[in-house]
Amino acid sequence: ASHVVVSLVKNYPNYLIINLDKLDYCASLKNLETVSEKENYKFIQGDICEPNFIKQLFETEKIDIVLHFAAQTHVDLSFWHALEFTYVNVYGTNVLVAAAHEANVEKFVYVSTDEVYGGSADEEFDESSPKRPTNPYASSKAAAECFVQSYWERYQFPVVITRSSNVYGPHQYPEKVIPKFISLLQQNRKCCIHGSGLQRRNFLYATDVVEAFLTVLKEGKPGEIYNIGTNFEMSITQLAKELIHLIKKTSSESEMEHWMDYVKDRPTNDLRYPMNSEKMHNLGWRPKVPWKEGIKKTIEWYKENFHNWKNPEKALEPFPVTEPFAQLSGP
Numbered sequence: 001a002s003h004v005v006v007s008l009v010k011n012y013p014n015y016l017i018i019n020l021d022k023l024d025y026c027a028s029l030k031n032l033e034t035v036s037e038k039e040n041y042k043f044i045q046g047d048i049c050e051p052n053f054i055k056q057l058f059e060t061e062k063i064d065i066v067l068h069f070a071a072q073t074h075v076d077l078s079f080w081h082a083l084e085f086t087y088v089n090v091y092g093t094n095v096l097v098a099a100a101h102e103a104n105v106e107k108f109v110y111v112s113t114d115e116v117y118g119g120s121a122d123e124e125f126d127e128s129s130p131k132r133p134t135n136p137y138a139s140s141k142a143a144a145e146c147f148v149q150s151y152w153e154r155y156q157f158p159v160v161i162t163r164s165s166n167v168y169g170p171h172q173y174p175e176k177v178i179p180k181f182i183s184l185l186q187q188n189r190k191c192c193i194h195g196s197g198l199q200r201r202n203f204l205y206a207t208d209v210v211e212a213f214l215t216v217l218k219e220g221k222p223g224e225i226y227n228i229g230t231n232f233e234m235s236i237t238q239l240a241k242e243l244i245h246l247i248k249k250t251s252s253e254s255e256m257e258h259w260m261d262y263v264k265d266r267p268t269n270d271l272r273y274p275m276n277s278e279k280m281h282n283l284g285w286r287p288k289v290p291w292k293e294g295i296k297k298t299i300e301w302y303k304e305n306f307h308n309w310k311n312p313e314k315a316l317e318p319f320p321v322t323e324p325f326a327q328l329s330g331p
Contacts, residue, residue: 001069001111002031002171003206004213009035011214016040018061022047022070026173030308048092051099058103066100066108067213068093071141074175075115077320078137079267089140094147101157108148108159109216114202114229116142116163119270126276127163127225134268149223158222162213165229165275169206169294170301175315178203178295181240182302184316185247185259192318195265197237200272204230205294208287215285229275230287246299263318 008017021027023045035041046053048070057063071089072078078085093110100108117125118132133139151157168178181191212228220226234242237260244259245251280286306312 001067003169003210004067004069005032005041006035007210007214009038009041013040016042018042018044018063020044020046020048020057020070024072025311026074026175026309028171028173028308030305031171048096049088051095054095054099055102058099058105063100063103064106065217066096066105067111067217068096068109069111070096071111071144073113073137074320075135075137076175076266078135078140080320082136082140085136085140086143089137090143090147093144097148097151097157097159101151101155106158107217107220107222108151108157109213109220110145110148110159110161111213112141112145112161112163113138114163114165114227114273114275115270116145117273117275119272120274121271122274124274124276125227127227127279134270135266152223156222160216160220160222161225162216162220163225163227163275164209164212165202165204165273167206167209168203169298170305171206173309173315174302174306174312175320177201177236177239178243178298179302180316181243182247182299183306183312185243186303186306187316189316190259190261191240191243192261192263193236193240194263194318195269197240197260197262198235198271199269200233200235201239202230202233202273202275203291203294204228204232204287205289205291208289211288212280212285215280215283219283224279226280226283227275227277228280228285229277232287232291233272233274242295243299246295261318266319 005019072085115138116131116133117129118134131142133142145161148159152159172179174180174183240260241256244256
């Protein structure tokens, strides 16, 4: 989302871009430093789960377009904090879409995920494929989609839903697999691979995803869903080897094995999320950044910016280390 904000602020000087963020553990305002002083940029700290605050925000700021990125997104964490994920991702989305509808917003883009489809070995998902989520994160995103879609069905409120592949690049909190492996290797630690490491993921570079969202803002039709995907796919083991090769400068199989540590798997770990993105191609969007170029830029960025967050070391554990979610706990 920070990449989208930066792009909008720089490319649309006549628009006021408001960035609403709770500043949770994975946020860093350093990601917005290049635009923080711009006249058409405004940062507001706040929580989408607070209805009165959100209602007031729409009333005072006269917002006409919403890009809804806010979510708890770490799959591993969702197994231990399913209730928090439901609260933020489902309830928070409901609060936001209700307030946006009341304010007569012109377009509401809900940013979802390929994970709502569930895993597949060979079947390619298109936008009409059924939702079969297999983890609490994906389930919360699928449920939130239903709330958003219902505003189109009931009120013809102009919502658009996007489902994208895994995004990588600068600015990403290092709990996600690519920055995690990069950061571990840069600290002379081993890549921690869940289970067999044969799970395959599609990776899209951040600037390509920005272009996709700008395309959806301009061309996306109300009530529609768009897959933002890429055919570029690799297994987690293959990913680890690529990063070891680039960071540790070795092609030796035995040396590569030395930098890989296989740990127990998460409770469910989908094998693949193959998506058909023809609908987006028809709007004129295709990914452009080759893997070699994107991953090189990403490695360079983490060399300089790992400490942009308060406690990034915590993200490098094989499994999440978290405090209990206080807001919903009982007496």
